[in-house]
Amino acid sequence: xxxxxxxxxxxxxxxxxxxxxxxxxxxxxxxxxxxxxxxxxxxxxxxxxxxxxxxxxxxxxxxxxxxxxxxxxxxxxxxxxxxxxxxxxxxxxxxxxxxxxxxxxxxxxxxxxxxxxxxxxxxxxxxxxxxxxxxxxxxxxxxxxxxxxxxxxxxxxxxxxxxxxxxxxxxxxxxxxxxxxxxxxxxxxxxxxxxxxxxxxxxxxxxxxxxxxxxxxxxxxxxxxxxxxxxxxxxxxxxxxxxxxxxxxxxxxxxxxxxxxxxxxxxxxxxxxxxxxxxxxxxxxxxxxxxxxxxxxxxxxxxxxxxxxxxxxxxxxxxxxxxxxxxxxxxxxxxxxxxxxxxxxxxxxxxxxxxxxxxxxxxxxxxxxxxxxxxxxxxxxxxxxxxxxxxxxxxxxxxxxxxxxxxxxxxxxxxxxxxxxxxxxxxx
Numbered sequence: 001x002x003x004x005x006x007x008x009x010x011x012x013x014x015x016x017x018x019x020x021x022x023x024x025x026x027x028x029x030x031x032x033x034x035x036x037x038x039x040x041x042x043x044x045x046x047x048x049x050x051x052x053x054x055x056x057x058x059x060x061x062x063x064x065x066x067x068x069x070x071x072x073x074x075x076x077x078x079x080x081x082x083x084x085x086x087x088x089x090x091x092x093x094x095x096x097x098x099x100x101x102x103x104x105x106x107x108x109x110x111x112x113x114x115x116x117x118x119x120x121x122x123x124x125x126x127x128x129x130x131x132x133x134x135x136x137x138x139x140x141x142x143x144x145x146x147x148x149x150x151x152x153x154x155x156x157x158x159x160x161x162x163x164x165x166x167x168x169x170x171x172x173x174x175x176x177x178x179x180x181x182x183x184x185x186x187x188x189x190x191x192x193x194x195x196x197x198x199x200x201x202x203x204x205x206x207x208x209x210x211x212x213x214x215x216x217x218x219x220x221x222x223x224x225x226x227x228x229x230x231x232x233x234x235x236x237x238x239x240x241x242x243x244x245x246x247x248x249x250x251x252x253x254x255x256x257x258x259x260x261x262x263x264x265x266x267x268x269x270x271x272x273x274x275x276x277x278x279x280x281x282x283x284x285x286x287x288x289x290x291x292x293x294x295x296x297x298x299x300x301x302x303x304x305x306x307x308x309x310x311x312x313x314x315x316x317x318x319x320x321x322x323x324x325x326x327x328x329x330x331x332x333x334x335x336x337x338x339x340x341x342x343x344x345x346x347x348x349x350x351x352x353x354x355x356x357x358x359x360x361x362x363x364x365x366x367x368x369x370x371x372x373x374x375x376x377x378x379x380x381x382x383x384x385x386x387x388x389x390x391x392x393x394x395x396x397x398x399x400x401x402x403x404x405x406x407x408x409x410x411x412x413x414x415x416x417x418x419x420x421x422x423x424x425x426x427x428x
Contacts, residue, residue, distance in 0.1 A: 006129035006300035013047040017297035019305035026298035034064035080105035113157035161376035174299025175288035190267035196222035219249030339399035352386035364425040373425035
C-alpha cells in the first residue's frame with residue numbers, strides 16, 4: 001500500500017487519511033492496534049483515541065486504542081492538542097523523569113506517524129500533511145508554536161518533510177464544499193468537551209511571504225461544553241450562543257450570514273441535536289456535514305495529492321547556484337503557468353559541487369527571494385560518486401493541482417530512476 005499521508009490530530013481522536021490512486025479518493029487509514037472503527041460511520045472511518053499511557057520507563061508507551069484496551073488508569077494523559085495550541089506547560093513525573101504535556105503530545109503524534117508510515121510503506125522522504133488547528137489559524141504566535149512543535153514530532157518519527165494545511169480549508173474540501181477564492185464560510189468543530197467556530201475567507205495568495213496560507217480567519221470563538229446540569233444550559237444552546245458570537249464579531253467588518261457560501265460542520269461529537277441548531281440558524285445556506293470525523297483528514301489528503309485544486313503561478317521559481325560573483329538564479333518554472341500542468345513544465349541538470357558527491361539537495365527558490373523548501377529539501381542520492389562539475393542528474397518537473405512541483409529524477413550515467421513523481425516544493 002502506498003499513498004500520501006495526512007493526519008488530523010484532534011483533542012479527542014486523531015484521524016489519518018491517504019489518497020488511494022486506484023479509487024481516486026481519500027480514505028481513512030486503519031493502523032492495527034492503535035486505531036478502531038468508529039461507530040455509526042457508513043464508510044469505515046478509523047480513528048485513534050488521542051491518549052497516551054506510560055509505563056515505568058518513559059520510552060515505553062501505549063497510544064490510541066492500545067490505552068483503551070490495556071485498561072490502564074495510572075499514567076494516562078489526554079487533552080494533548082489543547083496543550084500544544086495554548087502553549088500551556090504542565091509537567092508530570094513519568095518513568096522516573098519529568099515530561100511536559102507538550103512532550104507527551106510529541107510522543108503521541110510521533111508514534112502515530114511512525115505506525116501509519118509503516119502501514120503505508122512510506123520512506124523517510126515522504127511528505128507528511130498535517131492540519132493546523134482552527135485556533136492556531138487565528139493566531140500567528142500559535143501557528144508558529146504549533147509548527148515548531150510539529151516539526152519536532154515529525155523528525156522524532158524519522159521523517160523530515162512536512163506540509164501544513166489549515167483545518168478550515170481541509171475540512172471544507174473533505175466535507176464536499178468546493179471552495180473558491182473569495183468565498184466566506186463558517187466552520188464548526190465539535191469534540192466531546194470542546195467546541196469552536198470561525199468565519200473564514202478563502203483568500204488568493206498575495207505574494208506577501210505567507211504563500212502557504214489559504215484562508216484568513218475573520219472571527220473566532222470557542223468554549224468548553226458545560227455539564228448539562230450546570231446553570232441549566234444544554235450543549236445545543238451553548239453551540240447556538242457560540243455561533244451567534246462569531247456572527248457578531250464579523251458584523252462590524254461587513255460580513256453577515258447572507259454573504260456565506262456554506263457552513264462546514266466537523267469533529268468527533270457531531271450529534272443530531274447539534275446539527276439541528278446549525279440547520280435552524282442557517283436556513284437556506286448549504287450545510288456540509290459529510291463524515292464529520294473524517295472530513296478534515298480526508299480533505300488534507302485530497303489537497304496535498306493535488307487532485308481538486310487549480311490556479312496559476314504568481315511568481316517565477318528557479319535554482320540558485322554559486323559563481324565567482326556570488327549567487328545567481330536560473331529560472332526553471334516561469335510565472336503565469338496554470339496548474340495542474342499537462343505534462344512536464346521544467347527540465348534541468350544537476351552537477352556535482354565537489355569530488356565524491358553522491359547526495360544532492362533540491363532547493364527551489366522564488367526568484368531571488370525565498371527558498372520554498374528550505375526546511376524539507378528533497379534529497380537525491382546516486383549510486384556512484386561524481387567528480388566536481390560532472391553532470392549527474394536530470395530532473396523533470398510538472399505541476400499538480402495543489403501547485404506543487406512534482407519531479408522525476410534520473411541518474412545520467414546509469415539511467416536509473418532516483419525518485420519518481422515526488423513533490424519537491426509547493427510553489428503557490
